Amino acid sequence: MRSTLSDAELAQARTAFFETDQDGSGAIDRSELAHMLKSLGQTPTKSMIEEIFIAADGGADANGNGKIELREFLCWYSKQLQKKNNTAHDDVRCTCTCTCTCTCTCTCTCTCTWY
Numbered sequence: 212m213r214s215t216l217s218d219a220e221l222a223q224a225r226t227a228f229f230e231t232d233q234d235g236s237g238a239i240d241r242s243e244l245a246h247m248l249k250s251l252g253q254t255p256t257k258s259m260i261e262e263i264f265i266a267a268d269g270g271a272d273a274n275g276n277g278k279i280e281l282r283e284f285l286c287w288y289s290k291q292l293q294k295k296n297n298t299a300h301d302d303v304r305c306t307c308t309c310t311c312t313c314t315c316t317c318t319c320t321c322t323c324t325w326y
């Protein structure tokens with residue numbers, strides 16, 4: 212694994228992992244992930260969870276055993292940070308303030324991600 216995390220980011224990621232791993236099993240399962248997202252103010256849907264676990268372009272559950280081990284989590288976390296940085300550079304950060312879920316015909320194309 213090539214780590215692109217700084218020491219501070221690594222420490223942060225480890226903390227996040229152990230906070231999320233509520234039963235201390237050393238791995239994050241789907242319900243633990245859902246709980247973590249909720250604590251971040253997200254409303255995780257089943258597909259959102261699946262997306263994180265098994266996204267085609269690098270899901271967190273790299274070995275497909277249905278759990279995110281620390282190694283997998285760190286790898287995934289660094290990818291998210293990279294994405295975030297790339298996004299910031301491209302200046303396509305979410306600037307839209309429309310949070311409505313109505314079916315109006317506004318053409319808001321906000322691309323913010325779950326974090």
Ligand SMILES: [Ca+2]
Nearest residue numbers: 232234236238
């Ligand atoms: Ca666990």
Ligand SMILES: [Ca+2]
Nearest residue numbers: 272274276278
């Ligand atoms: Ca796994």
